[in-house]
Amino acid sequence: MDRSTQIKAMSGAPRLKILRLLANPQAHFGHQWSADPVEFGVCMSLIAEALEVAQPTASRHLELLKQAGFITVRKHAKWSYCKRDEAAIRDYLSWLGTELVVTAETVG
Template identity: 25%
Template sequence: MRIRKYEVEHAMILTILSALAERTRLQAIQILGDGEEHCVCELMERLEVSQSRMSRHMKVLKEAGLVIGRRDAQWVRYRSNPALAPEYRAVVQAVLAVEHADEMQFA
């Protein structure tokens, strides 16, 4: 039974890392880190990507369990998933910390 739980946790961590391996998705997670809802229209403007590209990226983040979405008229509003387990939230924070350190190093 312990092995099965480890396999599930390992698979979830790999899914999270894969979702965060693309710069636009990582930047979207940084924006959503404020705990507020953000419209796809806002994210696409801030990240300078098309609506279709932003929607595809948000789909990956949603499938990884990192964000949740709510339809608001023609747009979807996203926010960080408050139900994400603390151990997985720690993985996200570690990736964000490494990204921030890399930005500081090259600034």
């Protein structure tokens, strides 16, 4: 995985908000009627609505999260559904923690 893409993905407040919202999809998107938000994912249009941004803006944020490997996107009919990739997020956080420790030891 390209760590620079992951760092960029984590550096934006809207993208962090998306990941927080998707961490508990039932609480934030339980009103989604087209598919179970926990099992299937959350419709991109509902994510845009939650962010209070236009669909193209939300799509750009979601695309970067997808490129970073933090979400998966599943298409069904005319909609696209997003779901967190918990393993990829854990891997990134583990890598970041290791990098920060190594950097601190090197500098110190």
